[in-house]
Amino acid sequence: MNSIEDRLRDAMTARADIVEDDYRPLPAPQSRRASRSSPVKIAAVALAVAVTTFGVIRLLAPSGPRGESTVAMSMSDMAPSGTPEVAVFLCRDDDPFPGCEGGAITRTEREDLRRALEARPETESVAFQDRRQAWENFRRTNKDDHRLLQAIGPEDMPESFRARIRAGADFSAVARAASELPGVSNSVDQACLLDGMSPWGVVKRFLGVGERERCSFPGKGR
Amino acid sequence: MDGEILRLEVPAPSASYPGAELVAFYRDHRLSLVRLAVLLVGDPETAEDVVQDVFARLHGTWRPGVTTLAYVRTCVLNGSRSILRRRAVALRWRERVTDLVDSAETAALIGESRREVLLALARLPRRQREALVLRYYLDLPDAEIAEIMRVRQSTVRSTTARALARLLRELGDNA
Numbered sequence: 376m377n378s379i380e381d382r383l384r385d386a387m388t389a390r391a392d393i394v395e396d397d398y399r400p401l402p403a404p405q406s407r408r409a410s411r412s413s414p415v416k417i418a419a420v421a422l423a424v425a426v427t428t429f430g431v432i433r434l435l436a437p438s439g440p441r442g443e444s445t446v447a448m449s450m451s452d453m454a455p456s457g458t459p460e461v462a463v464f465l466c467r468d469d470d471p472f473p474g475c476e477g478g479a480i481t482r483t484e485r486e487d488l489r490r491a492l493e494a495r496p497e498t499e500s501v502a503f504q505d506r507r508q509a510w511e512n513f514r515r516t517n518k519d520d521h522r523l524l525q526a527i528g529p530e531d532m533p534e535s536f537r538a539r540i541r542a543g544a545d546f547s548a549v550a551r552a553a554s555e556l557p558g559v560s561n562s563v564d565q566a567c568l569l570d571g572m573s574p575w576g577v578v579k580r581f582l583g584v585g586e587r588e589r590c591s592f593p594g595k596g597r
Numbered sequence: 598m599d600g601e602i603l604r605l606e607v608p609a610p611s612a613s614y615p616g617a618e619l620v621a622f623y624r625d626h627r628l629s630l631v632r633l634a635v636l637l638v639g640d641p642e643t644a645e646d647v648v649q650d651v652f653a654r655l656h657g658t659w660r661p662g663v664t665t666l667a668y669v670r671t672c673v674l675n676g677s678r679s680i681l682r683r684r685a686v687a688l689r690w691r692e693r694v695t696d697l698v699d700s701a702e703t704a705a706l707i708g709e710s711r712r713e714v715l716l717a718l719a720r721l722p723r724r725q726r727e728a729l730v731l732r733y734y735l736d737l738p739d740a741e742i743a744e745i746m747r748v749r750q751s752t753v754r755s756t757t758a759r760a761l762a763r764l765l766r767e768l769g770d771n772a
Contacts, residue, residue: 386711387734391632401623402649404656469682473671476747
C-alpha cells in the first residue's frame with residue numbers, strides 16, 4: 376500500500392501538472408499595479424513606497440511612459456524639506472519583504488535599530504515616521520491619482536526611521552548597515568536616488584556606467 | 598562631484614534593463630513557480646497573480662548570485678501567504694480555499710483519492726502545508742527548504758513530521 380508520502384507526491388504532482396502554460400509575458404515593473412485593484416495589487420502599490428531601487432530611476436527617465444512616474448515619485452518619498460535622508464522601513468505583520476519573515480518588528484528590535492542608527496558617525500539625527508505621516512506624504516505626492524489614493528490607506532503604509540546624514544558623509548554605508556539589522560524590510564539611500572534623477576545621473580545611465588548602483592538595500596532578515 | 602566620480606568606478610553589469618537574466622529566469626521558471634503557488638493558494642488564477650506580482654517586483658532588483666531560484670521561491674511563498682491572509686479577512690478563507698481542487702473539471706482529472714489528499718493538505722496550517730509542498734512536490738532537501746522558508750532545518754523537520762502525522766490522522770486508514 377502507498378505510504379502517505381507517496382500519496383502526497385502523487386496528488387500534488389497531478390494537481391500541479393494540470394496547470395497549463397499560458398505563456399504570459401514578463402510583467403512590467405510596478406507601474407501596472409496602480410490601475411488594478413485586487414488585494415495583492417494594492418499590497419504591491421503600498422510596498423512601492425518602500426521599494427526604491429534602480430527601477431525607480433529608470434521609470435523617471437525622460438522616455439518613460441507618463442503613467443509610471445506617479446508610483447516612482449511616491450517611492451522616493453523625500454522629506455518635506457527635500458533633503459535626502461536614509462529611510463529605514465520597518466517590517467509590518469505579514470510583510471511581503473523576504474527579510475520580514477517572523478512578523479512585525481518588535482519593540483526591542485525597534486529600540487536597537489534606533490540606537491544603532493544614532494550611533495553611526497555619519498548620522499546627524501534620527502526621526503520616526505509613523506503610518507499616518509507616511510500616508511500624508513504619500514497623499515501629497517499623489518494628490519492627482521484618485522484611484523491610487525482610494526486603494527491605499529494609512530494602514531498600508533510602512534513605518535520608518537529617517538536618518539539625516541552629515542554633509543559629505545556616506546549615505547550608502549548607513550543604508551547598508553541598517554538593512555542588516557532584524558526587523559528592517561528595506562532601507563533606502565535617497566541621495567543615491569536623487570543622483571539618479573539629476574542630469575548627471577541621466578548621463579551616466581546613457582553611458583551605461585553606474586547603472587546598477589544600489590540605492591536600496593533589502594533587509595537581511597532575522 | 599567627488600562622490601560622483603567614486604561611484605563611476607562601480608563596475609557596470611553587462612546586461613541591460615530589464616535584464617537578460619530576469620527574462621531568461623522568467624522563461625525557465627515561470628510555469629514551475631505557478632505550479633508551486635497553485636499548491637499553496639488553491640486556484641490557478643490566484644497562483645498566476647502571485648507569480649506575476651513577484652516578477653513585477655523583481656525588475657531592477659536582480660542581483661546575480663543573490664536573486665536565486667530559492668530567493669524567488671521565498672517571494673512566491675510570501676506572496677501566497679499575503680493573499681491567503683487578505684482572503685481570510687475578506688471572506689473567511691475556509692469557505693474558499695479548503696479545496697486545492699478548484700473546479701469540477703480538475704476534480705475529474707485528479708480522481709477522488711488524490712482529491713482527498715489535497716483537501717487534507719489545504720486544511721493544514723500554512724507553514725505545515727508549505728513544508729510538505731517543498732518537501733514532497735519539489736523534493737527539496739531540508740537545508741534548501743529551511744532557506745526558502747527562512748527557518749531552521751530542525752524546524753523544517755519538526756513541521757514536516759507534525760504535518761504528516763496530522764494528514765495520516767485525517768486520512769485515516771486509507772493511507
